[in-house]
Amino acid sequence: xxxxxxxxxxxxxxxxxxxxxxxxxFGLLPFLPW
Amino acid sequence: xxxxxxAEYNSWGDCLKGIGPGVxxxxxxxxxxxxxxxxxxxxxxxxxxxxxxxxxxxAGKNLVLKKLMIVSFFQPGIDFCTRVFLMIGVILLGARMxxxxxxSVGGNALLMVAISITLGIFLGGxxxxxxxxxxxxxxxxxxxxxxxxxxxxxxxPILKARENEILVALGAVLLTDLMVLFGLPLxxxxxxxGEEFTGYFAGTVTANTAQxxxxxxxxSLTAGTFATITKSAxxxxxxxxxxxxxxxxxxxxxxxxxxxxxxxxxDRFPKFVLGFLLASLIATAGLFSPETQTTxxxxxxxxxxxxxxxxxxxxxxxxxxxxxxxxxxxxxxxAMVIAIYAFFWIRLILxxx
Numbered sequence: 001x002x003x004x005x006x007x008x009x010x011x012x013x014x015x016x017x018x019x020x021x022x023x024x025x026f027g028l029l030p031f032l033p034w
Numbered sequence: 035x036x037x038x039x040x041a042e043y044n045s046w047g048d049c050l051k052g053i054g055p056g057v058x059x060x061x062x063x064x065x066x067x068x069x070x071x072x073x074x075x076x077x078x079x080x081x082x083x084x085x086x087x088x089x090x091x092x093a094g095k096n097l098v099l100k101k102l103m104i105v106s107f108f109q110p111g112i113d114f115c116t117r118v119f120l121m122i123g124v125i126l127l128g129a130r131m132x133x134x135x136x137x138s139v140g141g142n143a144l145l146m147v148a149i150s151i152t153l154g155i156f157l158g159g160x161x162x163x164x165x166x167x168x169x170x171x172x173x174x175x176x177x178x179x180x181x182x183x184x185x186x187x188x189x190x191p192i193l194k195a196r197e198n199e200i201l202v203a204l205g206a207v208l209l210t211d212l213m214v215l216f217g218l219p220l221x222x223x224x225x226x227x228g229e230e231f232t233g234y235f236a237g238t239v240t241a242n243t244a245q246x247x248x249x250x251x252x253x254s255l256t257a258g259t260f261a262t263i264t265k266s267a268x269x270x271x272x273x274x275x276x277x278x279x280x281x282x283x284x285x286x287x288x289x290x291x292x293x294x295x296x297x298x299x300x301d302r303f304p305k306f307v308l309g310f311l312l313a314s315l316i317a318t319a320g321l322f323s324p325e326t327q328t329t330x331x332x333x334x335x336x337x338x339x340x341x342x343x344x345x346x347x348x349x350x351x352x353x354x355x356x357x358x359x360x361x362x363x364x365x366x367x368x369a370m371v372i373a374i375y376a377f378f379w380i381r382l383i384l385x386x387x
Binding site for chain 2: 031
């Protein structure tokens with residue numbers, strides 16, 4: 001995969017990460033054990 | 035902003051079909067690694083979920099996927115886990131961290147890694163002038179010094195690097211990481227290195243982010259956190275290095291492949307580092323309930339274990355033999371010098387044992 005793909009992955013990870021964090025702030029994440 | 039879904043897929047549906055099998059492969063083996071740790075770890079302290087996940091990845095790819103000749107069907111998803119799951123994992127790791135601690139550890143690490151990167155590029159230039167040319171040597175130094183494959187791919191167009199120079203640089207980085215991945219946890223355990231020391235060291239010496247996170251976590255959770263922050267500080271310096279190298283090449287009248295501008299620097303800045311800082315700020319502001327904070331920390335660990343399986347599945351020993359070996363070995367030598375520097379800096383300047 002070329003450089004272009006890496007940059008796109010970077011944004012995708014950022015958006016998904018922030019999305020999960022927003023769910024967390026609003027208390028919408030179910031408890032996940034480890 | 036870059037195009038989403040990624041350019042090689044026409045739609046999100048295609049994207050999911052492309053990465054689905056590999057993601058499922060890594061997830062199943064990741065859960066297996068987690069379950070096996072519960073059985074093995076109490077008896078064999080050294081063998082934790084990180085080591086098990088990497089070994090399962092190597093075995094799954096080489097003993098199953100390769101034998102059945104279905105690697106290409108799984109590869110896009112495996113690559114996706116190693117890159118995207120890792121970056122999301124790092125962002126979520128920020129949610130269980132105090133922002134002041136992040137800035138304190140990151141601040142400590144920043145000067146140390148700025149020097150180690152400069153050292154890597156400088157030595158790369160010397161090694162390169164004797165073997166594959168200064169340009170190739172600089173590329174290798176950037177790879178070993180900053181963040182492995184991403185730094186090499188981001189700098190190659192600026193330095194107008196040729197394909198063989200990129201391959202040698204990638205070879206050096208992969209070999210270094212392979213050695214650190216299996217060697218460092220053993221050395222740290224043997225010499226009884228502390229958690230913070232191992233974290234700082236892993237974050238400075240390892241080339242790729244996934245390996246740095248894996249090596250740290252193979253020691254302990256705290257070492258993993260310190261390694262992640264130190265490595266993130268290195269990643270954040272990538273645009274600065276690209277700017278500097280472009281500037282130096284222009285000053286010397288050497289051709290550069292791309293014009294340096296703010297847009298290009300922003301493009302090359304790793305966004306997950308911003309996400310990590312943002313998550314840590316939100317956590318420090320007290321916007322997460324304790325239960326959510328635990329969940330986000332656990333989710334981060336689940337994403338890491340899936341990523342570590344992908345990391346194991348990405349280890350291809352046959353690729354090493356195909357490359358020009360001498361510059362690759364010299365590249366590993368650069369990493370060794372950085373390791374010695376990091377060892378003394380962490381002990382003497384940071385005062386961490």
